[in-house]
Amino acid sequence: MSARKPKSPPTSLTYQDAGLDLELYDQAMERLPALMKRTHTPRVMDLPGGFAGLFRLGNSRRFAVNYEDPVLVSGTDGVGTKLKVAAKLGVYNTVGIDLVAMSVNDCLCLGAEPLFFLDYLALPKDDPDLISQVVAGVVAGCTEAGCALLGGETAIMPDIYSKGDLDLAGFCVGVVERKRIIDGSAMRPKDIVLGLESSGFHSNGYSLVRKAVFDVAGLKVDDLVPELNQTVGETLLTPTRIYVKPVVDLLSRKHGRDAVRGLAHITGGGIAGNLERILPTGCRVEIDRNSWTPPAMFGWLQGLGNIDREEMFRVFNMGIGFVLVVRPRSVDSVVRRLAKQNVAAHRIGVVGEGERGVTLLN
Numbered sequence: 046m047s048a049r050k051p052k053s054p055p056t057s058l059t060y061q062d063a064g065l066d067l068e069l070y071d072q073a074m075e076r077l078p079a080l081m082k083r084t085h086t087p088r089v090m091d092l093p094g095g096f097a098g099l100f101r102l103g104n105s106r107r108f109a110v111n112y113e114d115p116v117l118v119s120g121t122d123g124v125g126t127k128l129k130v131a132a133k134l135g136v137y138n139t140v141g142i143d144l145v146a147m148s149v150n151d152c153l154c155l156g157a158e159p160l161f162f163l164d165y166l167a168l169p170k171d172d173p174d175l176i177s178q179v180v181a182g183v184v185a186g187c188t189e190a191g192c193a194l195l196g197g198e199t200a201i202m203p204d205i206y207s208k209g210d211l212d213l214a215g216f217c218v219g220v221v222e223r224k225r226i227i228d229g230s231a232m233r234p235k236d237i238v239l240g241l242e243s244s245g246f247h248s249n250g251y252s253l254v255r256k257a258v259f260d261v262a263g264l265k266v267d268d269l270v271p272e273l274n275q276t277v278g279e280t281l282l283t284p285t286r287i288y289v290k291p292v293v294d295l296l297s298r299k300h301g302r303d304a305v306r307g308l309a310h311i312t313g314g315g316i317a318g319n320l321e322r323i324l325p326t327g328c329r330v331e332i333d334r335n336s337w338t339p340p341a342m343f344g345w346l347q348g349l350g351n352i353d354r355e356e357m358f359r360v361f362n363m364g365i366g367f368v369l370v371v372r373p374r375s376v377d378s379v380v381r382r383l384a385k386q387n388v389a390a391h392r393i394g395v396v397g398e399g400e401r402g403v404t405l406l407n
Contacts (some may be wrong), residue, residue, distance in 0.1 A: 114224070122215060124140045127143060128327050141282055143285045148215045151310050157221040164198075189287045192217065227305060231400040232306045233328070233396065239309040247312070285366075292384055315363065321403045327398060335367065337391040338364070358391060
């Protein structure tokens with residue numbers, strides 16, 4: 046049997062023949078520096094065309110400290126299948142906010158001030174308008190968090206991603222004085238658990254959300270949800286709340302630093318799963334689920350999918366997006382301080398003695 050002859054290549058094979066248009070890519074990249082510049086703080090060092098970003102680890106105005114023993118804190122996360130909702134609606138300027146929120150809120154749990162952020166966007170083909178939308182959202186999130194968008198990467202991979210697909214990842218670096226790290230170890234029985242209100246589903250549980258909303262209920266993104274007075278798409282794309290400014294404001298004050306003994310970002314796993322991560326040995330928390338009212342969107346989703354109440358609390362934040370564990374004598378002052386930053390805090394639980402864990406009551 047004779048060997049099969051290979052196909053003759055075109056006269057001159059180009060990158061565009063493989064699905065990548067470098068001229069279109071350049072157009073997309075030209076839009077980004079001006080967006081990024083909006084987030085730059087005085088500690089960002091200009092390096093036009095550099096292969097990496099530069100950031101001076103100077104002293105902090107927000108925390109009013111001169112760092113003696115600074116510790117870098119890093120975090121990374123994505124947006125998950127919430128991106129599928131953005132694709133259905135063709136709106137991409139909110140998922141960038143989610144991307145920033147998921148990482149900066151995590152770093153905040155150590156008492157750290159977010160310094161800078163990097164993003165990674167992967168697409169099947171170049172789309173300057175889509176890329177600009179995503180980065181505009183990242184810029185909005187960084188501005189809200191007070192951190193700099195120092196750089197990023199846009200990868201075009203037609204053989205990995207199908208038409209309409211995209212993926213996002215984000216990376217945050219923060220700093221905290223070593224003696225001011227908040228890791229939950231100072232928590233004691235009788236400490237009070239304060240829950241800060243979420244803006245909605247945030248960026249967790251969207252595989253279940255999409256299953257209930259689109260597959261089971263058969264809704265479309267532009268359908269109106271009467272009880273919420275907004276469309277399905279608007280409800281599901283509500284950005285994750287960023288807690289940096291109110292919590293940093295609190296921790297920048299001596300009474301705030303002395304008061305706060307634990308911080309938890311309520312993401313996948315719900316209140317119990319995330320609060321347990323910071324509990325020291327011998328401390329147990331009881332959460333009173335009657336101490337706040339979950340936003341209506343959670344009840345709407347639960348009804349659409351006939352989802353068990355315990356499953357709702359296991360998967361979603363149920364209206365509490367961030368938790369502070371506070372000394373009993375400082376609770377009122379902390380609540381007042383947060384209120385000045387337009388953040389509502391609910392007394393949702395108490396720390397007790399016992400086997401390490403979290404119990405959801407009522």
